[in-house]
Structure formats: C-alpha cells, structure tokens
Amino acid sequence: MENSVWIKQARVEDVPQLAQLFNQYRMFYGQSSDLDGAATFLQERITHKESTAFIAYSSSEDRRGLGFVQLYPSFSSVSMQRLWILNDLFVTTEARNHSVGRQLMDTAYRFALESGAKGLTLSTTNDNKTAQRLYESLGYERDEHFYTYELYFKG
Structure with missing residues (x-):
C-alpha cells in the first residue's frame, strides 16, 4: 500500500470524499455520525481558507480515501512568525x-516548511500511545514547560 498512496491538497471538489473520512474521525472520538455537518464544516473551512487539508488516496486512479491531515493557521506573537496547528x-x-x-x-x-512557518504544533490524548510514538519518531517533542488550559462554552 505504501507505494500506491497518492496525497493531494483538498479543494472544494474533494469535500465529499474528505467529509467521509472526517465523519469517521469524529466518530472515532465518540461523536455521532453527521456526514452533512462534516461536509458543511469542511466546505466552509476550505472556501474561507481557514484550514489546509491533505487527503491520502489509494491511487490517483482508484481515489479510495485512506486518511487525511488538517492544519489550521496560527501565529507566534513572540517570534512574529506563522505556525500551523496540526x-x-x-x-x-x-x-x-x-x-x-x-x-x-x-x-x-513539507507544506509548513514551504509556507515559511516557524513550525507545527499538535496535541493528542494521553492514552493515544500509537500517535505519540509516530510523532516522537518524526522529531516532535512533548512540551514539558507549559500547561494547557481550556474554557469551553456550553451550547
């Protein structure tokens, strides 16, 4: 499978395939299936250039979706540089x-590097050991200096 994987940046016309994968991703994290909501959400992010997503296909001919990665733009005020949130x-x-x-x-x-970004940042759940091994094997380092705080609004 490794040699036959084809990855492309998602465009508006790719939203139906991306939404299928995104819906599976959300269900993996305990959310209810909402394919229409997923398609609308992704369509808005891509149309308004609020995210950049890449889709992995089985091949350029078969176009069976295998996975995706989605990045959101951010900035570092201290370094005054772009960051991407994976x-x-x-x-x-x-x-x-x-x-x-x-x-x-x-x-x-490669995308973050080519865009002139300072780097990539990501987080994962404490128990997702598979993802942690992948990230660490790629050179990502766990932050030991900062705590993360969150405030979510009900609604």
Whole structure:
C-alpha cells in the first residue's frame, strides 16, 4: 500500500470524499455520525481558507480515501512568525500500519516548511500511545514547560 498512496491538497471538489473520512474521525472520538455537518464544516473551512487539508488516496486512479491531515493557521506573537496547528490526523482502519499516517505527517511538514512557518504544533490524548510514538519518531517533542488550559462554552 505504501507505494500506491497518492496525497493531494483538498479543494472544494474533494469535500465529499474528505467529509467521509472526517465523519469517521469524529466518530472515532465518540461523536455521532453527521456526514452533512462534516461536509458543511469542511466546505466552509476550505472556501474561507481557514484550514489546509491533505487527503491520502489509494491511487490517483482508484481515489479510495485512506486518511487525511488538517492544519489550521496560527501565529507566534513572540517570534512574529506563522505556525500551523496540526489539528486532525486520521487513517482508516484498513490503511493503518502501512505508513499512511507517516506520509500524511511528512506532507504536512513539507507544506509548513514551504509556507515559511516557524513550525507545527499538535496535541493528542494521553492514552493515544500509537500517535505519540509516530510523532516522537518524526522529531516532535512533548512540551514539558507549559500547561494547557481550556474554557469551553456550553451550547
């Protein structure tokens, strides 16, 4: 599978395929299936240039979605440089253990580098050891200096 993976930046016309993967990703994290909501959300992010997503396909001909990575733009005030938040990484069950996640991560890295960004930042759950091993094998370092705080609004 590794040699036949084809990765491309998602455009508006890719939203139906991306939404299928995004919906699976959300269900993986315990959300209810909402394919229409996923498509609307992604359409808005891509149309308004609020995110950049890359889709991994089985091949340029077959176009069976294997996974995706989604980046959101941010900035570092201290360094006055762009950052990318690697917010979402998902690989379908059948494509896992075939380096699809690593290839998507490499694509995100190249994109961030080419955009002149200072770097990439990401987070994962404490118990997602598979993702932690992947990130650490790619040179990501766990932050030992800052605590993360969150405030969510009900509604």
